Amino acid sequence: MSSTTDERDIRIEKITSIRGQSINPYLDKADKTHTIRQATALEVGTKYVELAGRLMLKRVFGKLIFATIQDFDTKFQIALTKNDLGEETYNFFKKMIDVGDFIWVKGEIFKTEKGEMTLRVESYKLLSKSIRPLPEKFHGLTDLESKSRQRYLDLIMNEDTRDRFRKRMKVMKEIRNFLESNDFVEVETPVLQAKPSGAMAKPFKTHHNALDADFYLRIAPETYLKRCIAGGFERVYEFARCFRNEGIDASHLQEFTLLEFYAAFWNYRDNMAFTEKLVKQVLQNVTGSLQIEYGGVKIDFSGEWPVHSFRELIIKHADIDINSCPEKDQLVQAIKDKNIVLEEVDFKKIGRGNLIDQLYKKVARPEMINPQFLIHHPIELSPLARKNDENPLVTDRFQLVVNSWEIVNAYSELIDPVDQRERLLKQAEARLKGDEEAMIMEEDFIQCMEYGMPPISGWGMGIDRFIALLTNQENLREVVLFPLMRAAEIQE
DSSP: OOHHHHHHHHHHHHHHHHHHTTOOSBOSOOOOSSOHHHHHTOOTTOOSEEEEEEEEEEEEETTEEEEEEEOSSOEEEEEEEHHHHOHHHHHHHHHHOOTTOEEEEEEEEEEOTTOOEEEEEEEEEEEEOOOSOOOOTTTOOOSHHHHHHTHHHHHHHOHHHHHHHHHHHHHHHHHHHHHHHTTOEEOOOOSEESSOOSSSSOOOEEEETTTTEEEEEOSOSHHHHHHHHHTTOSEEEEEEEEEOOOOOBTTBOSEEEEEEEEEETOOHHHHHHHHHHHHHHHHHHHHSSSEEEETTEEEEOOSOOOEEEHHHHHHHHHOOOGGGOOSHHHHHHHHHHTTOOOTTOOTTTSOHHHHHHHHHHHHTGGGOOSOEEEEOOBGGGOTTBOBOSSOTTBBSEEEEEETTEEEEEEEEBOOOHHHHHHHHHHHHHHHHTTOTTSOOOOHHHHHHHHTOOOOEEEEEEEHHHHHHHHTTOSSGGGGSSSOOOOOOOOOO
């Protein structure tokens, strides 16, 4: 039998003993005069202070107990003495209250000889008795698997984890504030969709029993947000939980948060300028600086961000001109001639647009560290973006790339329903030939477009990637509270 099991049995016996003393070990509420963070700012001598939190440390010195209670924000020291509480009440805390329990305490603020602000406890209550002991203090949780699977323990034991998720909340709040201050409104769109649309990705499929029809978990909220614009909303956004049935690695999750917004009467150049302002303001308000460090690499967001065309980058890093390879087979031969290896790419199944994307990701993206805009993607790669007026082979689209990650994807949106239909038909054809990431024809959306849409520029940001960048995390699971994982057996 493990020590954890032994300790669990002991604590269960304590619960029986506590109930035998007519004490309920699981109360329904606790009144507080202050949060623990507020208590840290109180003056010495402040009386009648009531706090509540989880007991994280307990040290017994004869007739004196020093302990630490913790909430999500911070910790605070408390002191209990036999003289203040009486022998019976003191001994109950000493014997029956364990690290991990939730307690309520009331008392006066004083400062110890070592200068630590402390609450001298005059009375206390057991709020909730824990059965399982917390991990060892000096070991805690360190491996990614355990932290992701038991995030509650990771949050309890690791201040860095709590800081990371506080930063995530603040980033999302700052983005909301910026968008709202620029006349955007937040909307909600369907998670279950009849057609998986809005991005080039493999969807998750499910069955709706009541309707006896197959549906898909959304891969993006795009076409529904555009329906909002068609309906008269001028600027809309959504923090959308999205799902893509693709491979898992440190920089990809199958369930993730995607922020998308759409603004009527903007083009992609307007959107680029707005994006730079948004990101800089969020960075400044959250981190206090426009310089961050990720994996030992310094990234500078200050100054005017450079703009590069998609074609120029591939010429620079692969010495291949995609305009000279209008057919997929020509591009495949050029890639082979340059001895460029694209792992896990099936040349027979992949479409030209996705092939160009894989080539860019292999040769150019790893070299892009400081923030920069990538523009003029080939039209095959952008079935929902507007054709460029001067060069119809490319689109009015940009991506913000930072530290080789595509943080933002944005377009001047396609609002011509005839052009849109032709492009989606080509996507459907590529899908029939085996390209599982090609888009599906969505007649309802085409019909919406036929009623008329204003000029639109749209934008999408992978929130998890942005948070990982700002918190110096290599794996996206570290910035998601409860990432999707294979089920595990729970040991008694």
